[in-house]
Amino acid sequence: MLIPPGRSRLNLLAACLAGVLACLGLLAACQPEQDQDQEHSAQLFVFGTIVEIKLWGASQEQSDRAFSEVQQMFQGMHRDWHAWEPGLLVEINEAFASGAAVTASQDIVEMIRLSQEVEEKSAGCFNPAIGGLVALWGFHTSDYPIIGPPPSREDIEHILTHRPSSREIRIDGLQLTSANPFVQLDFGGIAKGYAVDLAVARLRELGVGSAIVNAGGDLRAFGLHGDRPWRVAVRKPGGGAIGTLEVRQDEAMFTSGNYARFRQDEQERYPHILDPRSGWPVRGVASATVISKTGTVADAAATALIVAGLDEWMTVARSLGLDQVLIIDDAGRLYLTPEMEARVQLGEGVERVVVDWAAGPGS
Ligand code: AMP
Ligand code: MG
Numbered sequence: 001m002l003i004p005p006g007r008s009r010l011n012l013l014a015a016c017l018a019g020v021l022a023c024l025g026l027l028a029a030c031q032p033e034q035d036q037d038q039e040h041s042a043q044l045f046v047f048g049t050i051v052e053i054k055l056w057g058a059s060q061e062q063s064d065r066a067f068s069e070v071q072q073m074f075q076g077m078h079r080d081w082h083a084w085e086p087g088l089l090v091e092i093n094e095a096f097a098s099g100a101a102v103t104a105s106q107d108i109v110e111m112i113r114l115s116q117e118v119e120e121k122s123a124g125c126f127n128p129a130i131g132g133l134v135a136l137w138g139f140h141t142s143d144y145p146i147i148g149p150p151p152s153r154e155d156i157e158h159i160l161t162h163r164p165s166s167r168e169i170r171i172d173g174l175q176l177t178s179a180n181p182f183v184q185l186d187f188g189g190i191a192k193g194y195a196v197d198l199a200v201a202r203l204r205e206l207g208v209g210s211a212i213v214n215a216g217g218d219l220r221a222f223g224l225h226g227d228r229p230w231r232v233a234v235r236k237p238g239g240g241a242i243g244t245l246e247v248r249q250d251e252a253m254f255t256s257g258n259y260a261r262f263r264q265d266e267q268e269r270y271p272h273i274l275d276p277r278s279g280w281p282v283r284g285v286a287s288a289t290v291i292s293k294t295g296t297v298a299d300a301a302a303t304a305l306i307v308a309g310l311d312e313w314m315t316v317a318r319s320l321g322l323d324q325v326l327i328i329d330d331a332g333r334l335y336l337t338p339e340m341e342a343r344v345q346l347g348e349g350v351e352r353v354v355v356d357w358a359a360g361p362g363s
Contacts, residue, residue, distance in 0.1 A: 038226060042067040046074040047192050048142055049216035055203070056210035056225050066206050070199045070213075077195050080105060083131055083186040084140040093131060093185055096169075096178040103174050111187060111194050111296075112176070115166045118190070118300040121319045125312075126304035127276035129164040131184030137281070138263060139272045140186075146263040150270055156279040189273075193254055193299025196220045200250075200295075212247070220295045222250035234344055237286040237328055243346040252295040256302035257287040273306050284309040284330060290317075291324035291340070310335075314355060323357070 040063035041054040053070060055063050080088040088105060095102035104112075115128045134140060136151045136159065162182035170177045187194075192215050199213045200220050210223025212230050221230040229246040235255040236242035247253070261272040262281075270281040288305035292298040301320050308316040310329055317325050317337070326344065327335040334352040336344070341354045 040067075042071075044071050044074060046078050047195065047215060049192075051213065051215045053199070053203075054212045054214075055208050056223060058208050058211075062207060066203055066208055069202060069206070073199060073202060074195060077107070077191070077198070080108065081111075081187050081191050083188060084135070089185060089187070092176060095176070096183050096185075097181045099177075099179075099181060101175055101177045104176050106174065107194070107198065109171055109174060109176070111190065112166060112169055112171065112185070114194065114296050115187075115190055115300065116169070118297065118304065118320065119166050121321075122301070122304035122308070122316050123319070124165070124276050125307035125316055126189060126300050127165060128185055128187055128190060129166045129168070129183045130159075130274060130276045131186035132159045132164060132182055133274055133276070133279050134186045134188070134272075135184070137270070137272075137274065139261070139274075144261045144272075147265070148263065149265045150263065150280075160279045189256070189303035190296060190300040192218055193252065193295035193297070196252065196295035196299075218252075218254040218295070218299065219247075220250075220252035220298075221247040224249075234289055234326065235287065237332075241347075242326075242328070242334070242350065243344045245344045251291055251293060252298040253289065253291045254295065254298035254302045255287055255289040256299075256306050258282065258306050259286050273303060275307050282307050282309060285313065285327055286330050286332070287328045288313070289326040289340075290322055291343075292322060297322075314357070 038057050039054055040058055040060065041052060043050050043052045051074065053067060055066060058066065082089060084090065088108065092102050092104055118126045133156065136155055138146045159182055162180060164180060164182040164184065168178055168180045168183055196213045196215060197220065200222060203211050210225065212219055212221035217233065217235040219232060229248065231244055231246050232253065233241035234243045234245060237257055237259045258271040258273045263270040271283065273282055274280065275282045285306045288302045290298045290302045290305065292301065301322055304316055305313045305325065305327065313327055323337055323339045325337045326340050334350065336352055336354050337357050338354055346352065
């Protein structure tokens with residue numbers, strides 16, 4: 001769904017959605033009056049969230065074209081990459097389950113390559129081949145919370161013993177094969193990041209010199225907003241913002257949260273991010289925010305750090321080449337790397353621990 005581009009054509013729905021986002025603190029900071037002619041914005045609903053695109057300094061014509069192209073791209077990705085609605089990814093998973101070869105698209109092949117790298121560097125904390133486990137837990141749905149008991153230990157073990165890994169996928173051009181029928185791709189932890197990267201690449205090709213693509217607080221920005229950097233909100237568990245920061249030239253910031261989507265029975269709450277090594281939901285870290293060069297790495301890494309947990313996140317972050325991370329644990333405590341601390345402006349009275357990055361584990 002495209003909400004028409006251009007401030008002058010914002011319809012009532014767009015205005016309402018923008019209002020909701022603004023209340024949640026997810027919008028880039030409000031634009032001063034004099035900026036308004038230079039800025040063009042559009043919003044669309046995709047990947048279960050509102051994606052807001054803002055361009056700075058582009059002409060109306062350039063903006064219209066950019067918005068329409070990015071909208072088409074996002075719609076195609078939503079269809080092709082969906083883990084449970086009929087589309088290319090579902091066909092790929094069916095082929096893997098039956099041992100057949102299958103032809104993928106260039107972007108899916110690239111996403112598998114990038115996923116393989118993150119899976120390896122995160123010691124399997126990020127693993128997009130666990131679609132079977134995600135489905136078993138009932139997390140292939142948009143309706144949360146899920147009410148009911150967890151799956152049986154036997155069913156979880158059954159999948160785990162086959163150790164699905166994205167690294168078992170053989171790529172030959174666009175042809176994919178998996179010797180392991182339990183490899184079932186679920187790009188829920190990386191797709192938004194890769195989509196944002198592709199959108200940014202297209203905007204650049206179209207000659208846009210400055211833009212922000214913001215998918216519900218997960219974003220990538222490049223260029224300047226006039227004579228100042230883009231200023232964005234950092235998400236926190238439960239909604240709203242824990243602080244703000246200024247984007248440097250071209251970089252992405254993604255937050256993975258393990259609090260909003262869960263299964264619930266009489267005894268317990270089971271959050272939606274799974275530890276691929278145990279097959280069970282992870283606890284300890286409520287949210288992980290990562291700043292990186294690309295949306296793909298920031299998105300996948302944020303998911304990986306939630307799985308890594310309070311004991312391992314620094315080791316995994318180092319291995320992924322990250323130095324700008326903010327972790328909020330289940331008790332609401334904040335942990336920041338020194339590089340992150342230097343950038344983020346936290347709200348009044350927010351307590352935090354700046355970790356000893358130089359001496360920390362993994363150094
Ligand atoms: P995110 O919100 O980016 O952290 O992504 C969460 C989504 O990634 C879940 O809804 C699942 O679809 C998928 N997922 C869950 N656990 C993992 C994991 N350990 N590695 C990769 N993807 C996962
Ligand atoms: Mg992610």
